[in-house]
Amino acid sequence: MKILTYKDAEYPAFAQSLRRRAIPEDSVRDLVGEIISNVATNGDEALVELTQRFDGAALTREQLFISEEEFEAAEASVSAETREAVRRSLHNIHDFAHKSMRKDWSGKNAEGATVGERFTPFDRVGVYVPGGKAPLVSTALMTAGFAQAAGVPDIFAATPCGPDGTVNPALLFALRQAGVTEAIKVGGAQAIAAMALGTKTIAPVDRIFGPGNRFVVEAKRQLVGAVSIDLLPGPSEILILADDSAVPAYIAADLLAQAEHGGDSAVGFLTPSMELLEKVKKEVEEQTELLSRSKIIKEVLKTGTFLMHVESLAEGVRIVNEFAPEHLSLIVENEDEILAQIRTAGAIYLGPDSPVAVGDFLAGPSHTLPTGGAGRSFSGLRADQFQRRTSIVKMDKPAVAKSLSVIQEFARLEGLDAHGVSTSIRLER
Structure with a gap:
């Protein structure tokens, strides 16, 4: 972990570096461009070749699609506990989505014309669900579930398979419960290209949703115009701003929960209390040893974690707005006053008893949120993004x-x- 206090000589430069821009590396941009070109030219054959190359799965063109038999087998195999968890999460997602959807309206302008707007669901959307180190069952619900609530009739999903060509049964169950009508076992930039451009067997979608690694995010960026996108959600990140009222063990647990995602995750903690910082550091070290993914967590702690002793809460707020975190945990006594000053966070968790994990799995808002500094320009995934707006004049x-x-x-x-x-x-x- 990188630990800094505002008295350190390198503090100003590091604090300045936290103002990020979601700009890809040249190597990522070039590779993604090649993948998109390959899919555009060779279609299904490119998907077969790239799935073998990146995921180690030897599939035929027909096997790219998840069959009805696979969906049925998955539904039969999941436990009662999984069914209940999916049901309760979807209930909250649908409730939240229905309350936030835009409604048709009409009125008269100053010259007496009738003007208004109508909102209709997109006809066909694509949702990307990452695979990688863990099956992101909740992401299936928090993308496709919003499309389902908005009334999208055709929900196409893409998720990578394992080397044996299979997809986790709980993930398949969640996709089907969230209204997915068709799905492929393809991940990465090639999946985004297939959804945006179409192939002989895949009809293109109207809009693409969902998080992914830097290659997925870059593919979405490059294909804007061929298709519309929701936002640019990449590797997970958290920033916690807390004062002496916070419980060190809770803060450490939230930091580790995000570090558990691995990869390029970003984990940060800001406090004007050096005493609290030291306690959190100790808790992080102790709790890490008790976790099953401690090896992955230690890598993130080493390369993507910082603990900063700031001069004041006001300085902490400034850094938060510069960093534009995907998740912000705010644990301060004067909560309302500080909350009013936060402008750029993707999602905010208030108080000591609001773990980010509840937003990841159950609360209702989508956990698909802007990362890498994109929170200054984008908001998190919302139900109204699945609606097409049309203005009316009579x-x-x-x-x-x-x-x-x-x-x-x-x-x-x-x-x-x-x-x-x-x-x-x-x-x-």
Whole structure:
């Protein structure tokens, strides 16, 4: 762990480095570009070849798809406890989604025209569910589950398989419960390319959702235009801002829970209390030894974890807004005052008894959130992102008459006389 106090000479430079931009490395950009080009040219054959290359699974073109028999076998094999966990999580997801969806509306403008908006679900969306070191069952629910709540009729999923060509049964069960209508055993940038561009066997989607590693995120970035995307959610991260009111053991547990994701995870803790920082450091070291993924956690603690003794809570807030964390845990006595100053976090967990894990699995909001500093520009996944917005305008003759002079003036300013005529003709004939 990197431990710094505001009195250290290197503190200002390190604090400045926490203002991040989600800009890919050249090597990542180039490799992803090659993968996209390969899928665009060779379609299903490219997916077969790339799945063998990156996942070690030798599949035929037909085996790229998860069969109905595989879905049925998965449903038959999952435990009652898994069924209940999926049911309760989906219940909260649907409830949260329904409350946050946009509703149709209409009204009159100043000239008497009827104006409004209507919101309809996308026809076909793609959801990406990472595989890698663990089956992210909750991610299936927190992407496809929102599409299901929004009424999307065709939900296509992509998730990587293991070297033996299988997908975890609990993940398959969750995908089906969340309304997935079709799925492939393909991961990485090639899965994003297939969903965006289509192949002989895969129809392209209207929009792509879901988190992934840096290659998945870069593929989404490069394919904007061919398809729309939700946001740029990459490796997991947490930032905790706390004062002396916090419990050190709780803070350490939340830091380790995020470090458990491994890879390029970012884990940070800010406090104006050096005493609290030392206690948290001790708890992290002790708790790590008790966890099953301690080897993975230790790598993240070594390369992606920082504990900072800041001069004040105000300085901590400044760093939070610069860092734009995916998850922010805020444990301070003057909670409302500090919360009002936070602008860029993807999700905020308030108080000592709000573990980030409840947001990962159960609370209701999606855990698909912006990372790598993208929180300054993007919000987390929401139900209304599965809705297509269409504006509505309806006019009668009196409204046309009241609007004509303004339309004609803009037409004159912009040299578009046909625009003016298209309005005036409705009053002349």
